[in-house]
Amino acid sequence: SQTIHQWPATLVQPVGSPLSLECTVEGTSNPNLYWYRQAAGRGLQLLFYSVGIGQISSEVPQNLSASRPQDRQFILSSKKLLLSDSGFYLCAWREGQPNQPQHFGDGTRLSIL
Amino acid sequence: AQSVTQPDIHITVSEGASLELRCNYSYGATPYLFWYVQSPGQGLQLLLKYFSGDTLVQGIKGFEAEFKRSQSSFNLRKPSVHWSDAAEYFCAVGRGATNKLIFGTGTLLAVQP
Numbered sequence: 001s002q003t004i005h006q007w008p009a010t011l012v013q014p015v016g017s018p019l020s021l022e023c024t025v026e027g028t029s030n031p032n033l034y035w036y037r038q039a040a041g042r043g044l045q046l047l048f049y050s051v052g053i054g055q056i057s058s059e060v061p062q063n064l065s066a067s068r069p070q071d072r073q074f075i076l077s078s079k080k081l082l083l084s085d086s087g088f089y090l091c092a093w094r095e096g097q098p099n100q101p102q103h104f105g106d107g108t109r110l111s112i113l
Numbered sequence: 114a115q116s117v118t119q120p121d122i123h124i125t126v127s128e129g130a131s132l133e134l135r136c137n138y139s140y141g142a143t144p145y146l147f148w149y150v151q152s153p154g155q156g157l158q159l160l161l162k163y164f165s166g167d168t169l170v171q172g173i174k175g176f177e178a179e180f181k182r183s184q185s186s187f188n189l190r191k192p193s194v195h196w197s198d199a200a201e202y203f204c205a206v207g208r209g210a211t212n213k214l215i216f217g218t219g220t221l222l223a224v225q226p
Binding site: 006032034042043044046049059090092094098099100101102103104105106107109 | 145147149154155156157158159162164203207209212213214216217218219
């Protein structure tokens with residue numbers, strides 16, 4: 001069966017520090033991959049999605065970037081974190097067919113001090 | 114533009130009572146519709162999905178939802194709520210070949226003993 005892993009589960013970082021969050025999927029090939037951010041009291045905001053290795057689409061201009069160095073690996077990065085980058089970050093994957101649902105990881109709680 | 118509205122931000126029901134969570138969407142074509150549940154500090158778990166066919170769909174944990182095209186609604190129901198159902202519920206609509214999801218802002222469900 002397919003599984004998705006996100007780490008770390010929680011992270012506290014100072015303003016201006018770099019960031020790297022990792023997401024890996026097991027048990028499937030060529031999935032669509034997604035990064036979301038969930039701010040307190042708000043819904044989910046799609047940040048990036050990828051349909052294949054090296055293919056990244058950005059949904060909103062921001063301080064973050066994403067990369068997909070391997071088929072089942074999706075990384076969210078920043079060179080210099082801002083206070084506004086705080087939030088709950090969720091990775092998700094989906095099979096290639098359009099009518100398949102997205103499946104989510106357990107998330108990373110990022111706090112910027 | 115596509116959108117999803119969950120008009121109830123917070124709902125409290127008594128254990129054993131019935132539940133209906135509302136979801137309205139705006140989408141030009143036949144949508145892919147989903148309901149997810151999120152426990153505090155966790156990722157999202159898929160409850161059920163609608164793509165086509167029977168407009169009443171059954172999901173996990175005793176939940177069901179009914180697609181009503183004339184009302185642009187996809188309301189979630191459960192005949193008898195359990196204390197473990199306390200969580201936040203998100204309605205989402207999928208669009209495009211990449212199945213990017215648009216989420217509602219969520220409904221937080223509290224269950225009274």
